[in-house]
Every structure is written in C-alpha cells, then in structure tokens.
Amino acid sequence: MAEATEGNGIDRHLLGLYLLGLEQGLEVHPLFTDKAWTKSGGGGNFILSTSFVGYTDVSGGVAPMCENGYCVSYRLTADSVVPFLCSWVSDKDTSASELYRHLEHSLMDIKELIEKGNLKSANL
Secondary structure, rough: OOOHOOOOOOHHHHHHHHHHHHOOOOOHHHHHHHHHHHHHHOOOOOOOOEEEEOOOOOOOOOOOOOOOOOEEEEEEEOEEEEEEEEOOOOOOOOOOHHHHHOOOOOHHHHHHHHHHOOOOOOOO
C-alpha cells in the first residue's frame, strides 16, 4: 500500500521508461504505440482511475484520465468508506451520479449479506 501511495504503481514505472527514452532521444518503443497499450489504459487512458486517499479527513480526488472515464477516490474511517466519484459532464455516456448509485447499492448488498450471516467467514 505504501508503495502505491508513493506513486510506484505499474503505470508509473512504464511512464518512467517512456519518459527516459524520450529524454535520451531514443526511438519510442513499439509497446507505447501498440493499440493494446492505449486500450488497456497506457498513456493516461485508464477508463477507471482509483485512488486511496488514506485515513484522513481529505475528501476529493482528481479528474478522470480520459473523457469517457471515471475517477473514484476513497478514504476510510473507523466505520465507513467515504467515496468521491467524478466523470466529465461533457461525455454523454458517463455519469458519476449513476456510478455512485450502483456503488451504494452494491455496498448495501454486501453489508446485508454480512449482517445476516450469509457469509461463513469474512475477512473485512
């Protein structure tokens, strides 16, 4: 967790390699021009960008990485998960409000399952 908080995620490593190559005047590696790279989120195209902002009172997040994407940031308290969701209003196919409704419904379903004891063991 600490490594990701410090920016050591997989996309950061590959971004570093890409930028080093550019700084050294090297030809761009074919990985960074492959359609699969962009489709999988490379080059800042992650459709869903998530971020844990810690156990603090900070609430908020950053903009989605692409126009048709979402950003979901969240923090934890002693008894809750506090989400922050956003999407670009300019994209007619995304809606942070709709995503929030689905997330809330899913979390309430999970809570109900746990409270009813329908799970034999839960490591939450």
